[in-house]
Amino acid sequence: MTEATVTHIGQAAPRPAGLQGIAADWSSDQRAFKNVSWGKAMMWIFLLSDTFIFGCFLLSYMTARISTRVPWPNPSEVFALHIGGSDIPLILIAIMTFVLISSSGTMAMAVNFGYRRDRRKTAILMLLTAALGATFVGMQAFEWTKLITEGVRPWGNPWGAAQFGSSFFMITGFHGTHVTIGVIFLIIVARKVWRGDFDIGRRGFFTSRTGRYENVEIMGLYWHFVDLVWVFIFAFFYLW
């Protein structure tokens, strides 16, 4: 049984399906992942490494939380917003999560339009993704400001274990940095798409290499990863 695999340079190579296909790919020459370009492979491996960083951060936070001998602040009270006379728990974080997950949707659409060579729609959707990401970071800044005015500091807070504030600022800060970097690169790639760099083979300013519409997808991999990490941070910080 064979299926045709299209490589990024457009050659079809027959190969067996299933486990036999994997074995055939890994025992072949030139590349182990047959239809994966260098850039995409590099992004995947970077994300694997980054997973370990977030994993270590979250495990350290969990260690601090389960080993503390003073009470841990109650997330549904701490993260509640006072709206219309009553405290609504987790409302801000629910909106933030909604915004970030939506941005994954717009990103996926941008990738789709990128492969259809629809420059206008791709660029607009990427900019929309960047805008949603920026909104997320903005709301995070609002949340930080609120907590800081209520007396939460990295070294202590009014309600219990000092590690609450330190882990919170550290982990959400590190994630927020990822989102911010993502927003910057989204804007850069969107500009390239808009200008048609990938159609005319314009070379990068620093790397002097030409890009392809696949760069949109590689950008998307990073963006979806940052969203996925947020789901874990959301679950472990706000729902626990």
Next chain:
Amino acid sequence: MVDITPADAVPPAEVAEVELYHPHSWWTKYVFSQDAKVIAIQYSATATAIGLVALVLSWLMRLQLGFPGTFDFITPEAYYQFITMHGMIMVIYLLTALFLGGFGNYLIPLMVGARDMVFPYVNMLSYWIYLLAVLVLVSSFFAPGGPTGAGWTLYPPQAIMTGTPGGQDWGIMLMLVSLILFIIGFTMGGLNYVVTVLQGRTRGMTLMRLPLTVWGIFTATVMALLAFPALFVACVMMLFDRALGTSFFMPAIVEMGEQLQHNGGSPILFQHLFWFFGHPEVYIVALPAFGIVSDLISTHARKNIFGYRMMVWAIVAIGALSFLVWAHHMYVSGMHPYFGFFFATTTLIIAVPTAIKVYNWVLTLWRGDIHLTIPMLFALAFIVTFVNGGLTGLFLGNVVVDVPLSDTMFVVAHFHMVMGVAPIIVIFGAIYHWYPKVTGRMLNETLGRFHFWVTFLGAYLIFFPMHYLGLMGVPRRYNELTDMAIMTESAHHLNSFISIMAFIVGFAQMVFLFNLIWSIRHGREAGGNPWRATTLEWQTPETPPAHGNFGKELPIVYRWAYDYSVPGAKEDFIPQNVPGSFGPSREPA
């Protein structure tokens, strides 16, 4: 065994030609170069320079230990700073950078038949961030309070307290910032090495035809990409503990009669994070050495490596297992006996693939046409040293033996044998082996043999007696041992002897450095393939290899890297890019 690889078994080109960056000026050619070969030399030179600092620090420590009370300027604080900086520089800024950044950059593209790393620009950034990390590290020598004296493991709480040199000054902060920078820089390079091996090979180069050098560097890089994150996180958290007053690692603690602000942190958490990085780090340094030494032995014994597939799987198995043993560094920190049992078991299991490798090296030598060239001498010295260090590792892997030995010189002797001397000896062997490719000239033979014998015998005479000191109970990390009951007259003599040997071995390295520089101009012309080796880096049209490595056409690989002394072949080696009809490949089917 004698399958003739048909020439048409090589599939048509699939990977597009890499768009090479062509330098336009002196600056982009030699300084901000994107060529992996130039980056490799930059990495190596920087690592060697900072390594010399570590060498001087070790001399200063030996001065104090060998002749206590003689040198007033080596205060206890200074001694701790020397220990810390020596350990950190050697493990991370020298060994990791030299093996992966130096040898990885030079050898991977050449050995897999690529024009360059897959993303040369990112590769270049990797070096410059590494250089920045080194500069930050060096700057701590000139900072107020001097460098940190926390011990190379940087254990909290003492790492950031007043009594520790640099604890409440700049030392520890600069150390942590430097490590964070190193990890960022390394990640940029490491991604390149991994993707180049996986996705950038030439036609005919399957994973099971890679020289073991590439396998060692590749596996070590994958491990580094998964292990350094733990160190990164530990550094960030300790930086916050020190700079912002958080309590990730700091428990409630009284210092100089005053209760510190910290409360509720876990020092053990740091140890877990540190050693989750720290143990794989041992193999990040060892695996490239394993790979390189396999190629040196095969080439200079004119015989195919024994059990190539087993060698590959042993490398992969060691890499995977090394993530499951980290807590054997923490037996004395205390843990549940079942955990101790688990970690002792996994630790001893690593001895199995490691022993396979040692047996295979010895069996490769068995009835080989052994040329006692300088690289071969170093390779043999590596086996002897590594077996010694590995056997003491079996002692220390067991909880009940480790606990009494843990804080003695026995541990110092063990890890200097196994991850200090052994990998550095491989580095020397590798430099003598590949220097002709890098410069086009051979290193001076006489100076080389002098360097080898003094280094090998000297290093053995330094570290072997330390085992006895350790068994006597002489503690490590103490700068002053004069008034202790265990320090007998003979122990003092032994310490002085070790110190004198350390100076002699250090001097031999100056001879080596002189040889490195002198031979660039005055060495004997080497030609393209002085060792008559099979791997692709020796088959380049120019020596040293030009920009783009392989001229107009990339080589096509028809055989594995170990076709030495093939029966029926015209010469005793068949390069990897020679088609099957020139002689059979002995590649295992």
